[in-house]
Amino acid sequence: xxxxxxxxxxxxxxxxxxxxxxxxxxxxxxxxxxxxxxxxxxxxxxxxxxxxxxxxxxxxxxxxxxxxxxxxxxxxxxxxxxxxxxxxxxxxxxxxxxxxxxxxxxxxxxxxxxxxxxxxxxxxxxxxxxxxxxxxxxxxxxxxxxxxxxxxxxxxxxxxxxxxxxxxxxxxxxxxxxxxxxxxxxxxxxxxxxxxxxxxxxxxxxxxxxxxxxxxxxxxxxxxxxxxxxxxxxxxxxxxxxxxxxxxxxxxxxxxxxxxxxxxxxxxxxxxxxxxxxxxxxxxxxxxxxxxxxxxxxxxxxxxxxxxxxxxxxxxxxxxxxxxxxxxxxxxxxxxxxxxxxxxxxxxxxxxxxxxxxxxxxxxxxxxxxxxxxxxxxxxxxxxxxxxxxxxxxxxxxxxxxxxxxxxxxxxxxxxxxxxxxxxxxxxxxxxxxxxxxxxxxxxxxxxxxxxxxxxxxxxxxxxxxxxxxxxxxxxxxxxxxxxxxxxxxxxxxxxxxxxxxxxxxxxxxxxxxxxxxxxxxxxxxxxxxxxxxxxxxxxxxxxxxxxxxxxxxxxxxxxxxxxxxxxxxx
Amino acid sequence: xxxxxxxxxxxxxxxxxxxxxxxxxxxxxxxxxxxxxxxxxxxxxxxxxxxxxxxxxxxxxxxxxxxxxxxxxxxxxxxxxxxxxxxxxxxxxxxxxxxxxxx
Numbered sequence: 001x002x003x004x005x006x007x008x009x010x011x012x013x014x015x016x017x018x019x020x021x022x023x024x025x026x027x028x029x030x031x032x033x034x035x036x037x038x039x040x041x042x043x044x045x046x047x048x049x050x051x052x053x054x055x056x057x058x059x060x061x062x063x064x065x066x067x068x069x070x071x072x073x074x075x076x077x078x079x080x081x082x083x084x085x086x087x088x089x090x091x092x093x094x095x096x097x098x099x100x101x102x103x104x105x106x107x108x109x110x111x112x113x114x115x116x117x118x119x120x121x122x123x124x125x126x127x128x129x130x131x132x133x134x135x136x137x138x139x140x141x142x143x144x145x146x147x148x149x150x151x152x153x154x155x156x157x158x159x160x161x162x163x164x165x166x167x168x169x170x171x172x173x174x175x176x177x178x179x180x181x182x183x184x185x186x187x188x189x190x191x192x193x194x195x196x197x198x199x200x201x202x203x204x205x206x207x208x209x210x211x212x213x214x215x216x217x218x219x220x221x222x223x224x225x226x227x228x229x230x231x232x233x234x235x236x237x238x239x240x241x242x243x244x245x246x247x248x249x250x251x252x253x254x255x256x257x258x259x260x261x262x263x264x265x266x267x268x269x270x271x272x273x274x275x276x277x278x279x280x281x282x283x284x285x286x287x288x289x290x291x292x293x294x295x296x297x298x299x300x301x302x303x304x305x306x307x308x309x310x311x312x313x314x315x316x317x318x319x320x321x322x323x324x325x326x327x328x329x330x331x332x333x334x335x336x337x338x339x340x341x342x343x344x345x346x347x348x349x350x351x352x353x354x355x356x357x358x359x360x361x362x363x364x365x366x367x368x369x370x371x372x373x374x375x376x377x378x379x380x381x382x383x384x385x386x387x388x389x390x391x392x393x394x395x396x397x398x399x400x401x402x403x404x405x406x407x408x409x410x411x412x413x414x415x416x417x418x419x420x421x422x423x424x425x426x427x428x429x430x431x432x433x434x435x436x437x438x439x440x441x442x443x444x445x446x447x448x449x450x451x452x453x454x455x456x457x458x459x460x461x462x463x464x465x466x467x468x469x470x471x472x473x474x475x476x477x478x479x480x481x482x483x484x485x486x487x488x489x490x491x492x493x494x495x496x497x498x499x500x501x502x503x504x505x506x507x508x509x510x511x512x513x514x515x516x517x518x519x520x521x522x523x524x525x526x527x528x529x530x531x532x533x534x535x536x537x538x539x540x541x542x543x544x545x546x547x548x549x550x551x552x553x554x555x556x557x558x559x560x561x562x563x564x565x566x567x568x569x570x571x
Numbered sequence: 572x573x574x575x576x577x578x579x580x581x582x583x584x585x586x587x588x589x590x591x592x593x594x595x596x597x598x599x600x601x602x603x604x605x606x607x608x609x610x611x612x613x614x615x616x617x618x619x620x621x622x623x624x625x626x627x628x629x630x631x632x633x634x635x636x637x638x639x640x641x642x643x644x645x646x647x648x649x650x651x652x653x654x655x656x657x658x659x660x661x662x663x664x665x666x667x668x669x670x671x672x673x674x
Contacts (some may be wrong), residue, residue, distance in 0.1 A: 114623065118615060125608045128646045131653060132604075138577055160672040249630065256631045266633045267623040269615045270625075278616035285612035288650040312657055330640075458639040497666040557577055560590050 045190050047379020055224075055387050056205065062220045066213035070397075072569065073420045076214035076427060077144035077402055078303040080569035083219055085310035089317020092301050094222030094394040095228055096292075096318070097325055099181045099362075099388050100454070105326065106365035107497045109333020110341070111355065112272050113255070113265025116333055120326035121284055126292025126437070127322065131315035136308035137473050137559040138299060143566055146465065150472045153551035155544065156411050164407035166464040167296035168325040169491065170457045171400040172441070174297075175393060175434075176235040176451040179442035181362065182389040188359035189366070189382045198440035205390055207435030210397045210426050215304055218394045223393035224383075230321060232384045233328040237502030239372030255337040261353060265337075283523035290526065291458030294466030296401035306568040327367075336364035339371040346370075356492040393438065401430035452503040455519050459498065463525040464490030471533055473559060476552030479537045479545040486533025490525060499522035579672040586668050591660050596612075600649050607642050 050313040069078050083091065098104075101123060104512075109116030116204030125340070144149035147163035179199055186198035191202075209217045259265050261272050270276050292298070302311050340346050342354040346367040349356070357363040369381035410418050468487050471478045498504055500515035537545075558564045580586050614622040615637070653655040 066651070113631055114635060118635065120609065121608065121639045124643050124646055125604055128604045128650050128653075129601055131650050132601040136657075187664060249632070253631050266625075266631055266636075269619040269622065269635075281616040282609075282612055284613075285609060289608060309658065309662060312654050316647075316654045319650045323647050326643060327640060349648065547673050554577065554580065557580060560586075560593075561665060563576070563580075563582065563669065567577045 007388035011217060020392060028238075029431055031270075032038075033561040046380070047376050048189055048382040049379075050381035051379050052386055055383055056118075057230075058215075058223050059205075059224065060208065062224075063209050063213035063217040064214035066220065069250070070216055072107045073406075073424050073427075074566070074569050075216065075301075075422050076440050077398075077406065078566075079219050079304055081217040081304060081566060082506075083304040083306070083310070083314075083566050085305060085313030086317055087219070088301060088305045088310065088314035089321065091219045091222040091304075092314060092318035093321040093325070094226030094229070094388075094391045095297055095301060096295075096322060096392075097226065097388065098178060099185065099385055099390045100177065101326070102229065102233070102329060102388060103181070103185070103362040103365050103385060106333040106336060106368075107362050109330055110336045111361070112268045113259065113334075113441055115268040115271055115510075116482075117289065117303050117330055118269070118284075120330060122288025123292060124319070124323050124326055126289045127315060129289060130293045130298075132301075133470060134293070134473060135302060135311045135315050136562075138302045139305065139308045139311035140559050140562045140565040141377070141473070141555065142204040142462070144300070144303055144406045145297060145402050146469055147411075149402070150468055150483065151411070152471065153548050153555050154478070154483055155548075156416065159480055159487075160407050160485045161409050162484050162491075163465070163468070164403040164412075165402040166460060166468075166491055167284075168400060169406070169495075170294075170296055170461050170465065171396050171403065172437075173436055173453050174295075174457045175400070176441050176445050177450055177457070178393050178396070178449075179438055180387055180445050180450050183388065183442055183446065184360065184394070185382075185385055185389070187360065188363070191386040195446055196443055200439055202390065202393060203435045203439035203442070206393050206397050206438065207393050207432055209390075210401065211431040211435075211479060214219065215398055217273065218391075218398050219301075219304060221387075221394050224498055225387045226321065226392050228384045229388055230325060233325060233332065235377075236335070236369055236372060237328045237331040240331055240339065240368070243335070243339060247354045250340065251331070255334045258354075277454075277518075279523065280400045280518050280520060283520040286526060287455070287458045287520045288460050290466045290522070292461075293462070294461030294469065295457075296403065296461075296465065297395040299469075300399050301395075302401065303566070307566070308562050313503045332365050332368060336368045340364055343367075344369070351481070354482035381394060384458040397431055397434045397438070400434050401427050404433075406431040435462060449503075449508050452498060452501075452508070452519075455501075455503070456494070456498055457515060457519060459489060459494040459525065462522050463494050463529050467526065467529050468533070471530075476527045476549055476556070478533065478535050479540045479542075479543075479546070479548050480537075481540045482537030485536045486529045488571075489532045490529040494521055494523035497525065556569055576672045581670065583668055589661060589664050589668065592670065594652065594659070596656060600653055602650060604646060607645060611638060611642060612652060614638075 105116050106117055108119060138146065138149055141152050147160050149165050151159045166390055179202060183195040183198040184203050186193055187195045240251065244254065256262055256265060264272055297543060305311050305314055342350055344350050347354060347356055349360055357367060366381060368379065370378040405423060409421045409426045410416065464487050464552055468483055472483060497516045501516060501519055501521065502514040503519055504509050504512045623633040626632050626634055626637065
């Protein structure tokens with residue numbers, strides 16, 4: 001314990017040293033740029049920096065506190081299973097409301113109007129499905145990861161490997177999307193900090209939170225972030241409504257009058273300018289609803305609560321928080337049309353395009369905060385956006401590290417025989433590895449087109465993680481062979497069709513017209529996974545398959561009653 | 572769990588009935604969410620004109636907007652219904668069943 005404290009102190013001080021170096025680098029960078037038009041260097045955004053430093057300070061203190069209490073594997077992976085339903089509801093909301101949903105949905109609405117709501121609705125409806133189908137049973141059956149549940153009565157090696165691969169692909173790509181967003185955001189807001197330095201700061205903070213504080217620190221980072229984000233978004237929506245005399249009718253008609261596409265923003269069922277495509281719309285719908293229900297970092301949070309009752313309540317709270325938040329982002333997006341578009345201070349060139357903003361497509365919500373509350377509020381919202389990224393990346397790192405250490409190392413490689421100490425050690429090493437990987441990937445993907453990331457992560461979650469989880473819980477006939485072949489069908493089917501789809505094949509690889517003409521492959525892959533898992537399972541006449549079917553009764557009993565479920569640790 | 576407790580619970584008709592009730596509620600509520608959401612999705616796919624028609628002749632607000640917001644609000648309400656029912660009806664019965672089997 002003492003060692004850890006010293007290690008933590010030295011890491012914190014080295015992080016501070018690093019921050020100081022960044023600060024001195026910043027002053028060097030503020031000198032006149034060698035190229036480009038001669039313009040005054042942008043002033044340092046001290047509001048954003050100071051609020052961000054306060055957030056980091058508080059969260060590092062929490063990490064220090066959590067590290068002192070994190071002893072066992074259950075502490076590390078599952079916060080000692082002592083999280084209440086309300087706390088977990090907020091933490092899940094904090095885990096899920098990413099910068100993509102805050103800045104991204106506001107930006108989608110800003111550009112396309114109504115179309116943004118389709119994403120909000122799709123990203124929310126997965127939550128009630130999680131509650132009605134898997135939430136309590138997940139808590140009753142599992143220990144640390146959703147793979148625990150899938151392998152409850154199936155063979156550890158092959159099934160867990162498949163489930164861990166599914167989890168890792170989702171986590172790593174989700175991570176890349178978050179990091180590229182974080183680097184660009186921080187660099188835009190505080191131009192004195194370069195993209196690479198931004199990514200490195202994120203990577204180091206994540207390593208500190210997760211390696212030392214485990215799930216406990218992650219949970220509190222997510223709770224604080226959820227509170228800040230909900231509070232900040234509420235103030236922004238109120239600012240918009242105050243500007244519009246608290247009339248939604250006025251807000252929407254002003255937006256229609258100001259937006260260059262006018263009434264088209266109320267008729268956009270696809271991005272403005274794109275051709276309507278019914279099959280793509282349906283496939284997107286399937287991907288959003290079932291993808292949400294298959295995200296490993298969300299499913300992992302169910303093991304942190306005391307019992308199945310708290311698991312249940314936490315989904316109710318998170319659904320309400322997230323639903324409320326999505327309604328706010330919709331108001332924020334329309335508010336940005338009215339209060340940000342066509343304003344020369346935010347727009348690149350108002351004479352050419354009144355929508356194109358300085359700093360890129362994700363900026364409408366950020367500038368709206370400036371239009372409402374000046375530099376101070378912009379600083380606050382910028383710090384909130386950054387806190388959002390840190391919280392989501394912490395959750396992803398936790399999920400990725402547990403897939404590596406608990407699933408692959410402890411259960412597959414060591415066949416469930418490592419000591420708890422060994423397992424926790426490996427998971428801490430995995431966290432550090434993930435932090436380093438995050439920095440490398442974040443920098444490697446700086447200039448890459450990452451437009452396919454949402455489709456990739458949500459497709460694999462919707463086509464592999466979620467259907468295999470549901471089958472393993474509800475269908476006694478599922479066998480090891482069925483789960484493995486079904487799962488790999490989902491993983492390789494999604495990846496394969498995405499590669500030959502329009503975004504990757506045509507836009508990124510420039511190979512000409514796409515072989516598979518849809519961005520979201522779920523409508524093909526999901527039914528295929530179910531068919532493969534079914535046919536392979538029912539035709540499996542092996543002795544082990546027979547035993548697996550027989551073991552379903554005991555699994556069902558534990559899932560329904562909670563007898564034998566992992567108990568909350570007593571501290 | 573000891574075999575005797577397991578078989579006692581399995582053979583308790585109250586347990587079988589409770590599981591059935593809870594499953595039925597879960598599937599019905601899931602079905603409601605799916606019908607609402609895929610109804611919305613199918614309108615996006617096949618009848619976008621109806622979905623984007625203004626709610627009143629003097630309004631710019633399309634029908635899809637209150638529908639979308641309505642689905643979000645209904646999702647919250649349905650999770651509330653499930654949690655209320657599970658906490659107040661199913662949990663006490665399950666507790667009884669477990670007590671009967673373990674005493």
